[in-house]
Amino acid sequence: GAVVSQHPSWVICKSGTSVKIECRSLDFQATTMFWYRQFPKQSLMLMATSNEGSKATYEQGVEKDKFLINHASLTLSTLTVTSAHPEDSSFYICSAPGTGLNQPQHFGDGTRLSIL
Amino acid sequence: TQLLEQSPQFLSIQEGENLTVYCNSSSVFSSLQWYRQEPGEGPVLLVTVVTGGEVKKLKRLTFQFGDARKDSSLHITAAQPGDTGLYLCAGDPTTQGNTGNQFYFGTGTSLTVIP
Numbered sequence: 001g002a003v004v005s006q007h008p009s010w011v012i013c014k015s016g017t018s019v020k021i022e023c024r025s026l027d028f029q030a031t032t033m034f035w036y037r038q039f040p041k042q043s044l045m046l047m048a049t050s051n052e053g054s055k056a057t058y059e060q061g062v063e064k065d066k067f068l069i070n071h072a073s074l075t076l077s078t079l080t081v082t083s084a085h086p087e088d089s090s091f092y093i094c095s096a097p098g099t100g101l102n103q104p105q106h107f108g109d110g111t112r113l114s115i116l
Numbered sequence: 117t118q119l120l121e122q123s124p125q126f127l128s129i130q131e132g133e134n135l136t137v138y139c140n141s142s143s144v145f146s147s148l149q150w151y152r153q154e155p156g157e158g159p160v161l162l163v164t165v166v167t168g169g170e171v172k173k174l175k176r177l178t179f180q181f182g183d184a185r186k187d188s189s190l191h192i193t194a195a196q197p198g199d200t201g202l203y204l205c206a207g208d209p210t211t212q213g214n215t216g217n218q219f220y221f222g223t224g225t226s227l228t229v230i231p
Contacts, residue, residue, distance in 0.1 A: 034218055069170055
């Protein structure tokens with residue numbers, strides 16, 4: 001089945017560092033990918049929709065300059081948390097929509113980001 | 117915007133008990149999915165329901181899609197510690213089915229099954 005690979009799975013870094021998270025579709029092409037943020041025991045909050053070859057669409061309240069999204073190819077989307085601060089610490093998950101009618105999304109395994 | 121409200125938000129039960137999780141909305145969905153997620157991992161698809169009134173069973177889990185396709189329920193029989201996790205419903209709001217658009221996720225239900 002379709003697989004989405006997300007790296008890294010865990011990042012710990014100092015405040016002020018920029019962190020890049022990659023999301024790859026391994027055996028299919030994804031013109032669209034979704035980036036979510038999740039707090040413990042809470043649901044997924046959609047941050048932005050990544051579109052191959054065009055600008056990402058951000059949800060209301062998400063800072064575009066803080067969370068840079070680049071969809072450079074049909075198999076790769078990246079999320080860069082710029083100048084990260086402790087309040088950016090969270091679990092970030094990407095997904096790619098399935099192809100065909102009523103197909104599920106394919107999720108990465110998530111990235112645990114901890115900013116010290 | 118959270119279009120899908122799940123209840124309860126938290127649930128802690130003893131092993132062997134039965135439970136039901138509800139996913140409600142005022143919007144119609146062309147399909148609805150249930151996921152289970154463990155800490156530090158991505159959500160794993162349990163089931164997709166498409167037809168109003170549809171009932172699907174997955175071992176001890178029974179899923180139902182409301183007749184009007186606005187709500188769904190997940191019933192677990194004889195819960196086991198391995199059922200512990202975050203349960204999420206997600207709906208596709210498009211009238212034509214999944215065309216690559218985003219799904220709307222429910223508010224989540226955190227289930228703990230105590231041995």
